[in-house]
Amino acid sequence: MDTNWKLETLAIQGGYEPKAGEARIVPIVQSTTFKYDDADYVAKLFDLEVPGFFYTRLGNPTADAFEKKIAQMEGGVAALATSSGQAAITLAMLNICQAGQHIVSASTLYGGTYNLFSSTLPKLGIEVTFVNPDAPAEEIAAAFRPTTRALYAETIGNPGMNVLDFEKFASVAKAQQVPLVIDNTMATPYLCRPFELGANIVVHSATKYIDGHATSLGGVIVDGGTFNWDNGKFPELVEPDASYHGMQYVKTFGPAAYIIKARVQLMRDLGATVAPMNAFLFNLGLHTLPLRMQRHSENALALARHLEAHPAVSWACYPGLASHSSHGRAQKYLPKGASGVLTFGIKGGAAAGKKFMEACKLIALVVHVGDARSCVLHPASTTHRQLSEEQQLSSGVSPDLIRLSVGIEHIDDLIADVDQALAISQK
Structure with missing residues (x-):
């Protein structure tokens, strides 16, 4: 070889x-x-x-x-x-x-x-x-x-x-x-x-x-x-x-x-x-990993930019954004892209976040990241719920934080789904 x-x-x-x-x-x-x-x-x-x-x-x-x-x-x-x-x-x-x-x-x-x-x-x-x-x-x-x-x-x-x-x-x-x-x-x-x-x-x-x-x-x-x-x-x-x-x-x-x-x-x-x-399926997954990571990263950056400018969003967090505290390190250590996960703070806090997740149609509410399909989660009430509030904040989890694992679907469809769900969340 x-x-x-x-x-x-x-x-x-x-x-x-x-x-x-x-x-x-x-x-x-x-x-x-x-x-x-x-x-x-x-x-x-x-x-x-x-x-x-x-x-x-x-x-x-x-x-x-x-x-x-x-x-x-x-x-x-x-x-x-x-x-x-x-x-x-x-x-x-x-x-x-x-x-x-x-x-x-x-x-x-x-x-x-x-x-x-x-x-x-x-x-x-x-x-x-x-x-x-x-x-x-x-x-x-x-x-x-x-x-x-x-x-x-x-x-x-x-x-x-x-x-x-x-x-x-x-x-x-x-x-x-x-x-x-x-x-x-x-x-x-x-x-x-x-x-x-x-x-x-x-x-x-x-x-x-x-x-x-x-x-x-x-x-x-x-x-x-x-x-x-x-x-x-x-x-x-x-x-x-x-x-x-x-x-x-x-x-x-x-x-x-x-x-x-x-x-x-x-x-x-x-x-x-x-x-x-499972090892067989992991081996198959590796076949397309480079292609998928390109698309995950491209979609996540585009969606992060859209969210950062959205009136229903308090903040958006993605290393590919120039506003992110790790942006310089992302450019240094992740020159091909910053992966497919982003987070954002929704106006209205956890209650609005619940409405947002339930209103998504294309993006699914599941406990996962890294899927070809996009998914959404509220970490404070799920993956990090066993931690105290102090521990959650130390881990980077705030009550209003929504995590999006951005898939490889067409970006226009993802943005449309996010927009309609955000509109419902603010009602």
């Missing part, structure tokens, strides 16, 4: 090279197990001495093709597909954090991630300190402790739509000798490649733009292969693993140590495995 292929080509041809007489399209290997004739070879599979598949919880040919493709598109060394985006984030953190340790995270997070970090991980003994991503580097660094094991952020905050200052976050992580872990769901590798900007680990909710059609739950962790795990802070990756006869991950697997450990230890024990059918 040509390693110099452009991302658009990798999206179609990457991850899978059929031999003569084999299926041109990645097959769905709907099997839990795999047959062998040599008992010694199976033993070597279990000891990680040879590559191969023996149980779908740990690996499957369909999932493997998807993992290889997304790793190539992100520019990483390897990937691990999971049963959901939440599972990807959870395994990514548990792979390097345990009880008594600590994470520093940007506060502008998807509500499910904020809950994971603020509620569930602390129950496991892992503390998380949230920082304002726009704070000075010195203030972010001050949140670190001797037990800190990762710095976490989103490329584009959901739903705050703030674009991360990669240069600042990467410099802080490097100085503190911890990996920078980035959720690249909203941008996708087409719009942003975090490894080229200093990230070490990338996670995705594949449920969103990777799938692109609202059919399948899944997630993926991609290892950049660039972090020095042998720096004294991560003994679990350096010292012998008793569950594999004393194998040492860094010594044995080099740059892929992190992702191998995540698969053979965390996936082995926690079992958040992607379904083969």
Whole structure:
């Protein structure tokens, strides 16, 4: 396979090279197990001495093709597909954090991630300190402790739509000798490649733009292969693993140590495995990802400009707008577009927002983003409702905020639907 292929080509041809007489399209290997004739070879599979598949919880040919493709598109060394985006984030953190340790995270997070970090991980003994991503580097660094094991952020905050200052976050992580872990769901590798900007680990909710059609739950962790795990802070990756006869991950697997450990230890024990059918659909979704992200971004920018000038709208928030606080960073880090999600404040607050959502005809009220079809949501009463008002505001969620996931329909139809719904909302 040509390693110099452009991302658009990798999206179609990457991850899978059929031999003569084999299926041109990645097959769905709907099997839990795999047959062998040599008992010694199976033993070597279990000891990680040879590559191969023996149980779908740990690996499957369909999932493997998807993992290889997304790793190539992100520019990483390897990937691990999971049963959901939440599972990807959870395994990514548990792979390097345990009880008594600590994470520093940007506060502008998807509500499910904020809950994971603020509620569930602390129950496991892992503390998380949230920082304002726009704070000075010195203030972010001050949140670190001797037990800190990762710095976490989103490329584009959901739903705050703030674009991360990669240069600042990467410099802080490097100085503190911890990996920078980035959720690249909203941008996708087409719009942003975090490894080229200093990230070490990338996670995705594949449920969103990777799938692109609202059919399948899944997630993926991609290892950049660039972090020095042998720096004294991560003994679990350096010292012998008793569950594999004393194998040492860094010594044995080099740059892929992190992702191998995540698969053979965390996936082995926690079992958040992607379904083969879903991996097949994610692979298909990647085929058209570049085309869809172009259209999502174009439509979102046009609709954001329209909303910004609308008399029923208090404010519009989209990184592509010149008025957005992250516009400069969007131009720097997202030159091909700022993705398909925008937010706006509707005059009349939450009550008017309810009327607006119910009045939309083309745009559907669903709990989702990243679909080819446009959808709308009121985060304060849905995705972020478990958070306190203070936590919601810290995450970028205000009571009047409406989130639009702009699809790939014709922009004229989208604007017409928004206009008629806004008119009803103000009555």
